[in-house]
Amino acid sequence: MPEKRYLFTPGPTPVPPQVLAALAQPVIHHRGPDFVRAYGECLERLGAVHRTANDVLLFTASGTGAFESAVSNLTSPGERAVVVSAGNFGERWASMAKAFGADLVHVRYAWGETPDPEDLRGALAEAGGARTVYLTHSETSTGVVADIEALASVARDAGALVVVDAVSSLGAVPLETDAWGIDVVVSGSQKALMTPPGLGTASVSAAALERAGTTTSPRFYFDWEQTRVAQQSLDAAFTPAVPLVLALNVALGLILEEGLEAAFERHARLGRACREGVKAMGLELFSPDDDRSAVVTAVKVPPGIDAAELLLALRDRFGVQLVGGQGELKGKILRIGHIGWFDIFDITTALSALELGLVEAGAQIERGVAAGRAMESFVEAARV
Amino acid sequence: MPEKRYLFTPGPTPVPPQVLAALAQPVIHHRGPDFVRAYGECLERLGAVHRTANDVLLFTASGTGAFESAVSNLTSPGERAVVVSAGNFGERWASMAKAFGADLVHVRYAWGETPDPEDLRGALAEAGGARTVYLTHSETSTGVVADIEALASVARDAGALVVVDAVSSLGAVPLETDAWGIDVVVSGSQKALMTPPGLGTASVSAAALERAGTTTSPRFYFDWEQTRVAQQSLDAAFTPAVPLVLALNVALGLILEEGLEAAFERHARLGRACREGVKAMGLELFSPDDDRSAVVTAVKVPPGIDAAELLLALRDRFGVQLVGGQGELKGKILRIGHIGWFDIFDITTALSALELGLVEAGAQIERGVAAGRAMESFVEAARV
Numbered sequence: 095m096p097e098k099r100y101l102f103t104p105g106p107t108p109v110p111p112q113v114l115a116a117l118a119q120p121v122i123h124h125r126g127p128d129f130v131r132a133y134g135e136c137l138e139r140l141g142a143v144h145r146t147a148n149d150v151l152l153f154t155a156s157g158t159g160a161f162e163s164a165v166s167n168l169t170s171p172g173e174r175a176v177v178v179s180a181g182n183f184g185e186r187w188a189s190m191a192k193a194f195g196a197d198l199v200h201v202r203y204a205w206g207e208t209p210d211p212e213d214l215r216g217a218l219a220e221a222g223g224a225r226t227v228y229l230t231h232s233e234t235s236t237g238v239v240a241d242i243e244a245l246a247s248v249a250r251d252a253g254a255l256v257v258v259d260a261v262s263s264l265g266a267v268p269l270e271t272d273a274w275g276i277d278v279v280v281s282g283s284q285k286a287l288m289t290p291p292g293l294g295t296a297s298v299s300a301a302a303l304e305r306a307g308t309t310t311s312p313r314f315y316f317d318w319e320q321t322r323v324a325q326q327s328l329d330a331a332f333t334p335a336v337p338l339v340l341a342l343n344v345a346l347g348l349i350l351e352e353g354l355e356a357a358f359e360r361h362a363r364l365g366r367a368c369r370e371g372v373k374a375m376g377l378e379l380f381s382p383d384d385d386r387s388a389v390v391t392a393v394k395v396p397p398g399i400d401a402a403e404l405l406l407a408l409r410d411r412f413g414v415q416l417v418g419g420q421g422e423l424k425g426k427i428l429r430i431g432h433i434g435w436f437d438i439f440d441i442t443t444a445l446s447a448l449e450l451g452l453v454e455a456g457a458q459i460e461r462g463v464a465a466g467r468a469m470e471s472f473v474e475a476a477r478v
Numbered sequence: 479m480p481e482k483r484y485l486f487t488p489g490p491t492p493v494p495p496q497v498l499a500a501l502a503q504p505v506i507h508h509r510g511p512d513f514v515r516a517y518g519e520c521l522e523r524l525g526a527v528h529r530t531a532n533d534v535l536l537f538t539a540s541g542t543g544a545f546e547s548a549v550s551n552l553t554s555p556g557e558r559a560v561v562v563s564a565g566n567f568g569e570r571w572a573s574m575a576k577a578f579g580a581d582l583v584h585v586r587y588a589w590g591e592t593p594d595p596e597d598l599r600g601a602l603a604e605a606g607g608a609r610t611v612y613l614t615h616s617e618t619s620t621g622v623v624a625d626i627e628a629l630a631s632v633a634r635d636a637g638a639l640v641v642v643d644a645v646s647s648l649g650a651v652p653l654e655t656d657a658w659g660i661d662v663v664v665s666g667s668q669k670a671l672m673t674p675p676g677l678g679t680a681s682v683s684a685a686a687l688e689r690a691g692t693t694t695s696p697r698f699y700f701d702w703e704q705t706r707v708a709q710q711s712l713d714a715a716f717t718p719a720v721p722l723v724l725a726l727n728v729a730l731g732l733i734l735e736e737g738l739e740a741a742f743e744r745h746a747r748l749g750r751a752c753r754e755g756v757k758a759m760g761l762e763l764f765s766p767d768d769d770r771s772a773v774v775t776a777v778k779v780p781p782g783i784d785a786a787e788l789l790l791a792l793r794d795r796f797g798v799q800l801v802g803g804q805g806e807l808k809g810k811i812l813r814i815g816h817i818g819w820f821d822i823f824d825i826t827t828a829l830s831a832l833e834l835g836l837v838e839a840g841a842q843i844e845r846g847v848a849a850g851r852a853m854e855s856f857v858e859a860a861r862v
Contacts, residue, residue: 099504106505106720117721118502120483121490121674123799154676155699156538156716162699171696194696284717290505292538292676292719312555312578312695315539315546332540333668335676335719336490337501415507 100414102444104234104262104390104431106284106291109341110348113289116341124336130328132343137325139346140295143264143287143354144279146271150297151321154335157261157282160294161190163316164257164278167306168226171195176221176254177228178214178245181205182235182420183259187228194311199224205423206236206380206392211244218252225305227254232263234285235420237381237392237429239267243274250275255302261285265349266361266389266433277302283338286357286389288345288434292338298322361388363475364432364441371445371468372430375452375459380427391430392419393448396457401425404451414447438472484798486828488618488646488774488815490668490675493725494732497673500725508720514712516727521709523730524679527648527671527738528663530655534681535705538719541645541666544678545574547700548641548662551690552610555579560605560638561612562598562629565589566619566804567643571612578695583608589807590620590764590776595628602636609689611638616647618669619804621765621776621813623651627658634659639686645669649733650745650773650817661686667722670741670773672729672818676722682706745772747859748816748825755829755852756814759836759843764811775814776803777832780841785809788835798831822856 101108122129140150153159165187169175175196177188180203191198199221201214209229218224227249232239242258249256257278260269264279265286271279277299284291298306298318306318314320315332324331349357365388369379372393380392395401401418402425408414419427430444445464453459485492506513524534537543549571553559559580561572564587575582583605585598593613602608611633616623626642633640641662644653648663649670655663661683668675682690682702690702698704699716708715733741749772753763756777764776779785785802786809792798803811814828829848837843 099506101505101507103507105717106507109505114502114504118498120498121485121493121668122483123485123487123490123801124675125801126793126799154538154540155543156718158716159539159543159699165698166696190698193698282717284505290719290721291508291717292722312550314549314574314577315543316699332542333489333666333675334540335674335722337674338676338719338722409510415510417507417509 097413100443102430102440103415103417104429104433107288107431107434109288109290110345110435112348113341113345116344117290117337119337119340121336124330124334129336132340133330134328136339136343136346139343139350142350143346144271144297145269145273146297148271148297148299149322149325150295151318151325153294153316153321154292154332155294156291157280157294158186159316160280160282160296161186161259163296163318164280165190165194166311166313166316167309167318168255168257168302169194169196170310172197173225174199174221174223175226175228176201176217176224178209179203179230180207180209180236180238181230181233183233184230187230187259191228205421206238208238208382209240209245211241211248214245215248218248218254224252224254226257228257229259231258231260231269232267232389234262234390235423237387237390239263239386239389242269246274246276255305262389262433265354265357267386268358271297283342286434287342288348289338289342292335293342361432363472364436364438365389365391366475367438367468367472368430368432368441368445370471371441371464374467375449375464389433391432392427393430395426395428399452399455399457401428404455407454408447408451412447412450414444416444438469441468481797484827486814486824487799487801488813488817491672491815491818493672493674494729494819496732497725497729500728501674501721503721503724505720508714508718513720516724517714518712520723520727520730523727523734526734527730528655528681529653529657530681532655532681532683533706533709534679535702535709537678537700537705538676538716539678540675541664541678542570543700544664544666544680545570545643547680547702548664549574549578550695550697550700551693551702552639552641552686553578553580554694556581557609558583558605558607559610559612560585560601560608562593563587563614564591564593564620564622565614565617567617567645568614571614571643575612589805590622592622592766593624593629595625595632598629599632602632602638608636608638610641612641613643615642615644615653616651616773618646618774619807621771621774623647623770623773626653630658630660639689646773646817649741651770652742655681667726670818671726672732673722673726676719677726745816747856748820748822749773749775750859751822751852751856752814752816752825752829754855755825755848758851759833759848773817775816777812777814779810779812783836783839783841785812788839791838792831792835796831796834798828800828822853825852
């Protein structure tokens with residue numbers, strides 16, 4: 095029998111066949127009419143997915159490149175920036191702000207905690223003069239999705255520009271760029287946007303662009319103004335990753351065809367089903383058991399189980415790719431991603447594989463209980 | 479009849495079907511064994527194509543991103559840098575060096591001229607204290623391929639680090655990174671490497687890495703040390719463009735299977751055939767009529783012909799994509815790219831399309847003369 099592979103990591107995520115097919119088309123010139131049409135459509139669809147009237151700038155880069163575009167365009171050395179972090183990607187904001195010479199105020203939680211808007215309010219009041227606040231919507235390393243509306247509101251009240259990492263949340267959980275007054279949203283192609291990694295995005299408000307006009311940090315490739323002007327004439331500033339842009343356009347079309355609200359609802363239901371299945375196996379959740387955390391289910395590794403061995407067995411024996419914890423959570427948690435092109439059978443497969451692996455490692459688990467409870471939860475949700 | 483498309487631009491370039499097929503494989507995790515194996519192989523093959531024992535750093539970015547990695551890792555504000563420019567991409571080095579605060583000495587030629595190593599020697603002597611010299615191997619905007627061995631030698635004599643843009647030359651014309659003492663070679667996936675755009679590379683010498691350790695320009699995404707360390711354990715610093723890396727690995731395998739010398743010889747023969755065909759139509763070459771200029775054939779637009787209209791007719795009526803001039807050469811030249819996955823029939827097709835277009839626009843050209851002369855040149859070369 096052919097070995098089948100299952101990608102249940104929180105990025106990269108599975109890519110639908112229509113999107114893969116777009117990647118394999120013969121390469122076309124980036125200044126020809128076919129590409130220009132798709133590029134324009136892609137930029138428009140990005141605006142719709144962000145729910146913004148702002149420009150969404152598209153970079154050939156990983157999500158980290160889009161992060162850097164925010165920091166390098168908004169930071170002049172010595173200016174005060176506040177970073178809220180509770181995991182690996184929040185820490186990345188802090189490292190990057192420091193690299194660009196920001197006077198960093200770090201509101202730092204233990205990995206896995208959920209940021210409290212009142213802590214941010216206190217930190218902003220105490221520090222004073224914060225020019226920019228960097229937030230993480232979905233902290234992929236822990237599974238926590240923050241209340242970004244409330245956090246953004248607090249940052250705005252303090253007169254700061256609000257920058258949000260939405261790499262693993264955009265298209266999966268509600269994010270209202272304009273309604274919530276978020277100046278900059280950075281994201282990437284490889285999560286809920288159902289496209290391979292390689293494209294980073296940054297939606298930029300008028301205020302953010304105005305700030306960028308006065309920022310002294312050196313930059314070229316990620317310079318917002320250069321990319322904004324180029325996008326206005328649908329002529330990318332630098333040769334874009336043609337197949338990835340065509341693929342992203344197809345994927346965004348699929349997302350908007352399903353409808354953003356339907357996609358959010360689907361992610362919430364799948365997250366709930368996954369958590370219910372995990373608990374039914376007698377495992378403890380690491381990520382919060384709430385509907386907002388619909389992107390990644392983080393599970394505590396049960397006592398007596400070696401996480402690395404379990405993950406290797408799942409991968410090499412069953413073709414199922416989950417991931418462990420990053421940084422300080424290494425060995426302590428497992429993560430099941432359900433971002434983007436996922437349905438209930440991906441959840442039952444992930445849970446069934448986990449059951450197989452744990453039982454082989456000596457755990458006592460009633461056969462099929464996780465998949466059963468997940469389906470039950472999924473069907474219950476449909477009845478509501 | 480289905481409309482067939484022909485991509486004869488100097489980037490992006492045609493991608494072989496095996497490479498396209500690699501793009502369309504279901505996405506795999508970048509930390510799983512299949513990717514790690516291909517990633518390691520790809521990095522090794524990049525070293526072979528560069529003819530270097532240095533690390534070749536791989537970035538998810540356009541070639542311009544690889545440029546920026548060189549400038550941001552080598553430039554501390556106020557340090558003297560020399561840029562030799564004779565076209566659009568040389569000018570890009572200059573813009574970028576200025577953006578990062580270099581004290582720029584600009585050895586600037588008219589677009590289309592061939593840089594003279596003695597001019598560089600004079601400029602270096604006059605300026606003194608140059609820390610870095612930025613060169614362009616193949617100036618894609620004009621078709622000129624510089625004598626990079628001689629230029630690099632002059633720069634080295636002056637004690638400067640040597641940085642070469644080989645975006646459109648790597649794999650097409652001879653480049654001996656180590657034998658010629660080139661500290662940094664930047665390139666991209668989308669030219670002779672026969673892969674879509676989206677990956678940039680930088681080969682870095684020990685001296686270049688040492689300099690980077692003392693450079694004060696802020697950087698994160700393009701930081702060499704971060705990428706170098708990550709590559710050592712085959713764990714990319716940031717989520718890589720998985721399908722592009724797999725595709726590049728396939729393409730590099732094809733190049734090395736053909737053999738670098740054979741690829742160089744093929745490019746030289748195709749370039750000669752193209753130039754002979756162009757001249758047989760009574761057109762004047764803009765790029766030099768020498769075997770080094772094997773990458774792009776730039777042709778002067780004949781009097782009475784509107785370049786933009788001609789290019790549109792070729793594209794929209796015949797499905798043949800050539801490009802015009804950039805910047806100050808707009809309207810004055812046409813460019814035929816023959817980089818990467820090209821054979822003699824691509825040359826005869828490009829020339830035949832040009833003949834059709836020119837005759838329709840009123841030119842007097844003997845039917846088939848260009849294709850005929852190109853084939854003759856090609857066959858003669860085989861006999862030598």
